[in-house]
Amino acid sequence: MGFRLSCGNLFVFASLLLLILSSPLVSRTQAASQSDFGGAQSVVQSAFSAVQNADRLGGNVTALVAQLNGALSLIQKASAENATNPAQAAKDLANATSVAQKVASAAGPVGQQGSAARQLQFYLSVGSAAVIVAVASLIYIFGDRIYRRLWLRAYGSYEVRKIG
């Protein structure tokens, strides 16, 4: 028996198609759930831990902090608009997660730079202190002798005459 496309069959087919398309699973963007928000918050918390580690190592985290606050603003915006504009809320939540992930991956190199800068600062400070002490010791030991030699070089050719 072959399939014949009669008006009745067409009506049933169109009705089924409409029913499927109007199903909330297919046509509508679902509002973000509590677990979606929890997931985004969790990513922000992980990113924060990475930023705090970078900060402890002496890294400059100013830009990372600003980006994390941007991610938090997106989450709060998503929370406010979730009931009225779920599509935009889902987009904002995805953006927030993406920003937080980028922050987390950038925190490692920032921490390494901070650590290197702190180490350099340590060597510079200790080196400067050692040089200052060495120069002071040399001045103490040889200063008198050097001063007299310099004085002699400057004024050695002068003649002293008796006046009167």
Add this chain to the structure above:
Amino acid sequence: MDKETATIALAVVTILAVFAAVYPILPQNSEPFSELGVLGPNLKIGGYPTNATVGQQISLFGYVGNHEGMVSYYQFLVKLGNQSTVVSNTTAATAPVVLTTYEVLANNQTVTFPLSIVLHQPGTNEKLIFELWRFDPNTSSFGYTGLWDQLFLNVTSH
């Protein structure tokens, strides 16, 4: 200048110079702390609302300062309690949360941000409680800092 004076001057200059050289690597031993503040609608301490109607937007400003010696992640909670709601430096209020905001602050950074609060139930001497919580990466949760503030309001139905 005699020899003795010259030696003392050299020693003083050397000590000061060495201190200046090593100062950047000395540990800072200041007491860590956080700050919480609530400002009125004009961004000043004062002018706080004492009356509101149900559904009306109450505009205030929150203030948070970080002096913990490291970057910190704060949660600013606004809770709605009544006269019998207990809040102290050690115990957070057991009351419904009406507003939550989050801020990440670098060390020695402060922030002021708007708070828009809408109350849905009338009541006399309603207590708006503001609490500051701080994220602890070790426990992966926010802990109460012990910093809080409160504002009393009469909320009428219209």
